Amino acid sequence: MITLGTRRRFVLAPGDKWLLLLSVLVVVPHLTVLPPSFAMLCGAIWLLDVLLLGFRIRLGRGTKVGLIAAVLAILWFGIVQATQISLGPALVCLVLVLKPLETNDRRGRRAFLLLCYFGALIFFFQDRDGLWLAYYALYCLLVTGYLLRVEHPDLGPGRVFREALGLLLPALPLALVLFYAFPRLPEPLWQWGGEDGAAVTGVPDEVELHTLSALAESGEVAFRARFNGAPPDLASLYWRGPIYYFTDGRVWDSDYYLQTPMPPERLGTAEHGDPQPAGGAKATLAAIADETLGYRISDADGFRHWLIALDLPVAETVGGALTEDYQLVPHRRARGKVSYRMTSALSIKTPPDPEGVYLKALQLPFKSRMARQARGMGIALRDEYADDPRSAEQIISRILRHFAEMPFVYSLDVPPLVTNPVDEFLFEHRTGYCTHYAAAMTLILRAAGVPARMILGYRGGEWDRGRDSVIVRQKHAHAWVEAWTPTYGWLRVDPTGVIPEERVLAADANNGNPSAFNERVLGSLAGKEGLQQFLRPQPTATGARSDSSGGDLGRPAPTEPGLSFGYAVELAEYVWSGWIKGFDHQRQRELFGASDGWLLVYGLGAALALTLLLAYAIWMTSAMRRRPHPRRDPVQRQYARLCRRLAKAGIPHLPHESYQALHARLALTGRFDPRLLAELFETYERLRYRQHPQKAAARELRGLRRRIRRLRIPPRA
Amino acid sequence: MSVRITGLGVGFLAVLALTLAGASNTNNSFGYLLVFTLLGLFVVAAFRGALRLRPLQLARLQAESTFADRRLAVGGALTPIADSMGSLFDLSLSASSQHGAVPGSVARAQAGRDGRFELTLPPQPCGRTRLGDCTISTVYPAGMLRWSLRLDAVLASIWIYPAPIDHLSMAGAGGSRHAAAESGDFDELDAWRDGESLAGVCWKSYARTGKRMRKRFLQASRGTELCFDWDALPTLSDAQKRSQLCFWVVEAHARGDRYGLRLPGIELRPDTGERHYRRCLVALAGSLDA
Structure with a gap:
């Protein structure tokens, strides 16, 4: 069942524009390695998306199911049967292309954005060129920006992308640490179906x-x-x-x-008990x-x-x-x-x-x-x-x-x-x-x-x-x-x-x-x-x-590599292929100085990950402890200092005692110079209870500090 | 401060875990880089959310005593709010009476861009009510983690007065009613305030102006003394008695009568004025516990 909205004029809402844009941007790189017929199918669905979203036409549940079934039928009978297509990426692409049709609330947008991340990441399950990494890094920035926009609609578009940049840039150092420290597998855990080495170039079997x-x-x-x-x-x-x-x-x-x-x-490598070779060597x-x-x-x-x-x-x-x-x-x-x-x-x-x-x-x-x-x-x-x-x-x-x-x-x-x-x-x-x-x-x-x-x-x-x-x-x-x-x-x-x-x-x-x-x-x-x-x-x-x-199938072909631009390019290629694109289990072992076995690498990776987690936990704990409380009044700080000095001299400040009462009590002891004492408490009173211009207050505060320092507290008789 | 992962966060980590497994299996460095960058984004987002929430405090909490049949409005502000980003924060506040927390007495709201918020709590039972157990939370920035900051202290304590309900007619119930009220002659009109009885409203004026005005009986009330007595309501239950007495107090205060209140163990001599009015209401709110 198709429900027509009240407005029939073609208007794409900003949110829908974003959905379509993100859908196109994530799927297009996949289309470069998928058959053209699949690209045409995606194009047709995008067109449908634009029309339905633009005219506010909502599909009923039955219609949606029918549409999905039709698309899957076309994929299976029209494309999969005729071409060698990677079914996994194709299905993810189809979901990304179809999803805008049923994304009309915040929850749906969140799910769509997760799919966008997934679609970008699975592109690298195959060996890809480095430029695609830059492309998808920018794409992830875009998706993150839109995610922030979805979560906080009050924030302006410029603000959310600044925030997204503020999230991704600090993430890079951590990403690099993990890139080199995360344990690399010496060999794959499973093989993807349909891989038989036919696509591998070089000397054949x-x-x-x-x-x-x-x-x-x-x-x-x-x-x-x-x-x-x-x-x-x-x-x-x-x-x-x-x-x-x-x-x-x-x-x-x-x-x-x-x-x-x-x-x-x-x-x-023979162990004790192994039979000797027939040749006796x-x-x-x-x-x-x-x-x-x-x-x-x-x-x-x-x-x-x-x-x-x-x-x-x-x-x-x-x-x-x-x-x-x-x-x-x-x-x-x-x-x-x-x-x-x-x-x-x-x-x-x-x-x-x-x-x-x-x-x-x-x-x-x-x-x-x-x-x-x-x-x-x-x-x-x-x-x-x-x-x-x-x-x-x-x-x-x-x-x-x-x-x-x-x-x-x-x-x-x-x-x-x-x-x-x-x-x-x-x-x-x-x-x-x-x-x-x-x-x-x-x-x-x-x-x-x-x-x-x-x-x-x-x-x-x-x-x-x-x-x-x-x-x-x-x-x-x-x-x-x-x-x-x-x-x-x-x-x-x-x-x-x-x-x-x-x-x-x-x-x-x-x-x-x-x-x-x-x-x-x-x-x-x-x-x-x-x-x-x-x-x-x-x-x-x-x-x-x-x-x-070498060169030309075995004919010796010595060539002098240039030391200028060509050398620099070669060097960059070496670093790129050795330390970024080609960084692997073996290279990781070398980096961490593992003498033998991969357990050491895994141990180091685990230790590093644990250290990071611990540092994070400690930081958070200290952050919680450092709950900020209002900064203490500097006058009160000086008064507390005076009280500490008095307490050391055996005259503790009583909890219920006002400053006047304290003044009176100190005066009664006869151990203090009454003039100094009076000056000190008067200064305190002025600072505490009278309005001062800022400069005068600072001067008064210095005076209070000086008086407290100079107050001689004689020992107990 | 506590943290809880949201559904979006779970989904995000699941996507990363899935793709990390794929990247590990194929030893694809670009896949690793992208996955770890997004993982870094998650960690940075966690830090930023905590840092944004950590310095927040509740300020200018405002709540006025009200009657037990009215919703309790609470206002306040979160500080410090930078860059007009107050709307990032959600706030929940609960009320508890002196006998314990009232079920469902939790209000939630999102702060405005400047950090100001207004909450409306459901009607509270009469008595002393404490506002507290305030939790400020945010899913900033990426919506994957919800950081919560709990302020356990009692932020405010207010009285909830009994609901002013006229269970009985005034005439036969221990108080004398002013004759002028029935005749309809009054001396002046005063602005009607929330919480005052509708009986004192000048409906003619309301029909003309659309504003509720209260009738004041200055001349007639002079020399009239009323005394509202707890024991004079033997047919009512305690709660009804409080409601009835509260109704009379509100009425009498609206008219400007001199009135007194006699409760078990408490006697307030007849008087007028706002202070006397509040004392009577507080006495009624706390009469059972006194």
Whole structure:
């Protein structure tokens, strides 16, 4: 039922204008991430709001229920079924859009304002840009102002917003304290439905040969790393991501669901009674390594089945464990950015692995037609070096030389590889980038009987000279090969590095100078020592540290970061991402100096919160005690002072005694100078009972004070 | 000073708790910042409400003695009031008789912008009534907490006189009635005041002017002495006796008669004037307790 008011002229009451304005302001940012059809629905309801409120048309209860049912039906059948919409924010938006229709009293306005706060806050359940924070902070100021207006209608509009500002500005210091002290969770307590990592950018769990090309132009920060102590050469930094064993010749699959943990003996975490590893190796990885390097990864995507680590990780971190093939995997996937500490070894000969690892690393596509020519090449190499005791190293050298000497081209512009990608790349187009080279080399090695696996990750990064940290962007994504040799263990082989500079056709002209690297590799291919180039670490040719490396999927691309505006921007970005947007459990632990475990952080947070509460309670108690009473008359204060002095001398002032009676009693004792006594009491009387001009009263009061001070009270006889 | 959270405050904290849980789960720093800022707003609002209420005092409390069938009007002001923000404060005041609190004798009002307030208490039983148990409260600034400041002291003590009700006709009940009253001849008109009997109103004048005027019988009353005697009303109950005697006193005072009052243990000799009138009323109000 619709009830028409008496006035039909279109007039929006100020209160209704505010409701509509607040409704629009809180919902519009949500609409930027919701489908356009939903925005149209909201627009239609707003129009209805304006018309109904403007013409004073009140909806009956049945009509309201019908309207809500219709809106929900449109949402469900028209929008939810057709689009991927986040139902939670959409429902909150609808409530905010519909609520003005039934908000006609103070109670309704209060409920609406609470919804406004809620609508603003839930916007940040997803990762949002910082500008939205400023937007919603201003919005909260507006809502608070209107809340004050609702609570105190007598206050003028300017006054309420000044009051709102007076509430929000003093709240900021407390907010900052809580922001840093409130215990952060190391991992989410629950996962939202419908999150499968599809929206996460970066290296995927499953790749085809062309997959990484999309990342080549992406300047998005993949993660940051900060080293403890002397930072290494950027060219030697290979950031290890997922490991790919299984392939059908076209698609490579990371086996995150088949991972076996690293034996605890290798990590030095074995407890008494744990079985010894099959290989009999008792030394930990950290002990085997020549030198370990500690560092901290921050801003890394936590919603992966793997965590990034510098090649080659030798220890575990709080939030992640190491698998037997040196892959860091999170204990639990965390939504948003994660930070963690890690230890890696740039130079290490890995100990033998269980047999199963080698078997996985020898898998070839099931269909024999896939990579047939590559297999043939591998078999030929196997036969050629069958008698060589270091056949694996020789085969690796031969493949690299093949890439270097044959007209292979490094380019992001790869012709479509349709039916048999590896063979088409190796023997037809000979144009590709890191994944092509790595995939092809892996298959050839496997066919030759050398266990090999493809590693995806990042190479190099941008050196942040002033802050000892490295920024790794998505464009630094890279793929390389790990091959097993009895002499060196798992050996990192980067086939893209051997492509001569003249055959590099990457889109980015600022590729740096790969020739020095390639010359080192190619020049040493003939000798056994040449394999050292592929061992961890990659020795530096000149000994000077390059400031940047990587770019365009693994091509070295050193760049000098500017020290002026660009540096300042970078610094601001670092602070913003590290200490504001990216402030997390790990960073909090560092801030509070927590050595281990998150209990300390929680304890500190709880202690701080308790201290704040106690301070608040004490303040309030003292505030209650300090109930102001009328300020005591200064004349009476002086009279009380006189009485105290007399009491000390054994002449207490009696409760019922007037000042004249006291005067008479003192005079009777004979212990006082009568003249002085008379002057004193006369002054008191004048001050107490006569009107004085202000100045004269002050003078008289000084006189009274002086007389009381000078009054000599002789001791009792 | 005490504090109580309002429904709005509960809702606000619930919104913050809900969104804090969401921000914690997603480790969303912006969510944290906004939630903590609003939490800070809540705390700051609590402080500001307490600070605004703390220095308040009640001043210029005014309440006049009245009859038991009339509502009790109380006026006063809150000080200090800054920036004309007196309307932020609510005030409640209760009355209690000498025998204890009267149920429902609590009046609530919102102060004006200058802090002044007027309360109307329901009719009180006759006797000595104390005004006190005053509570000043405010939901300033954000309506989420209600701070209350209680002033326990007795702020004022007033007499509530018996309701002047004519249970009997005057003629046969222990007092002599002036003949002039029946004849309608009177000497002058005087302004009729609240609490005076309607019997003395000059209705002719009221019809002409719209103002109630009281008839004064100056000549006739001279030399007339009335004595209202408690024991001369044997058919009435004590409360009725007090009402009846009060009615006569009001009447007699309105006429300007010399009248006296004889109560158990109290005798007020015939006299005239405002002071005598008040003494008689107080004697009647306290006669049972005397």
